[in-house]
Amino acid sequence: xxxxxxxxxxxxxxxxxxxxxxxxxxxxxxxxxxxxxxxxxxxxxxxxxxxxxxxxxxxxxxxxxxxxxxxxxxxxxxxxxxxxxxxxxxxxxxxxxxxxxxxxxxxxxxxxxxxxxxxxxxxxxxxxxxxxxxxxxxxxxxxxxxxxxxxxxxxxxxxxxxxxxxxxxxxxxxxxxxxxxxxxxxxxxxxxxxxxxxxxxxxxxxxxxxxxxxxxxxxxxxxxxxxxxxxxxx
Numbered sequence: 001x002x003x004x005x006x007x008x009x010x011x012x013x014x015x016x017x018x019x020x021x022x023x024x025x026x027x028x029x030x031x032x033x034x035x036x037x038x039x040x041x042x043x044x045x046x047x048x049x050x051x052x053x054x055x056x057x058x059x060x061x062x063x064x065x066x067x068x069x070x071x072x073x074x075x076x077x078x079x080x081x082x083x084x085x086x087x088x089x090x091x092x093x094x095x096x097x098x099x100x101x102x103x104x105x106x107x108x109x110x111x112x113x114x115x116x117x118x119x120x121x122x123x124x125x126x127x128x129x130x131x132x133x134x135x136x137x138x139x140x141x142x143x144x145x146x147x148x149x150x151x152x153x154x155x156x157x158x159x160x161x162x163x164x165x166x167x168x169x170x171x172x173x174x175x176x177x178x179x180x181x182x183x184x185x186x187x188x189x190x191x192x193x194x195x196x197x198x199x200x201x202x203x204x205x206x207x208x209x210x211x212x213x214x215x216x217x218x219x220x221x222x223x224x225x226x227x228x229x230x231x232x233x234x
Contacts, residue, residue: 011043023047036067045077057081070101079111088115106132110141113149122149138169147179156183160202167201191219198223 007030014023027044030037041064048057058081064074075094082091092115098108109132116125126149132142147162160183167176177199184193195205200223212222 007039011039015043015046018050020047020050024051036063038064038067042073042077045074049077049080052084054081054084070097072098072101076107083111083115086118088118091115104135106136106139106142110139110145113142113145117145117149117152120152122152125149140166140170140173143169144173144176151179151183156187159183164202167199171199194220195223 007026010026011023014020014026024044024047027040027047030040031044034040041060045057045060045064048054048060058078061074061078061081064071065078068074075098079091079094079098082088082094092112095108095112095115098105099112102108109128113125113128113132116122116128126146129142129146129149132139133146136142143162143166147159147166150156150159150162160180163176163180163183166173167180177197180196180202181193184190184196191209192202192205195208196202200208208222208226209219211226212219215222215225217225
């Protein structure tokens with residue numbers, strides 16, 4: 001039988017209901033009674049993240065880290081708070097601690113890359129995304145951010161390849177067509193920019209452009225005709 005009054009269960013109910021203020025106050029009461037209550041310390045940090053009180057998050061995470069300097073949960077909460085405070089150098093230091101504990105921690109590797117991007121160290125960021133993609137070739141965060149890094153370095157063709165890979169895995173990502181369209185605009189490829197904005201994969205663009213020439217119409221009209229045909233066939 002589940003003990004409804006067990007602190008873990010009480011906190012879980014509050015979190016699931018989005019009652020972050022109540023969750024904070026409940027954890028605070030637990031800490032007033034037992035200052036080193038680990039469940040309360042970890043969850044008060046979580047409540048403060050949702051309340052966007054990031055400096056307080058760090059205070060409670062540090063209390064946990066005084067007891068265990070490699071506590072994964074506290075390190076990740078502190079990293080999240082520091083990212084929101086734009087303290088990216090500190091994020092890098094904490095990610096290194098996580099990676100000492102687990103060199104294949106994808107979350108930490110991606111966080112390293114993201115902070116390096118924010119510090120305009122895009123080549124260094126790509127190294128971390130490459131490690132992630134060696135472990136998991138379908139990691140969307142690494143694919144997307146490697147594409148962004150490559151775009152910053154003006155390596156547009158490779159950026160498009162990684163955007164396409166991410167788009168194939170998750171076609172629902174609305175930012176990909178926009179990002180690809182902007183790249184084609186920079187390359188002064190207006191037809192490709194239009195097709196990219198419609199969600200067409202780079203590898204499928206040539207056929208549409210070839211068919212447009214064959215039918216002596218614009219790429220816009222060719223695309224519209226194909227969409228109309230697809231709708232009629234459903």
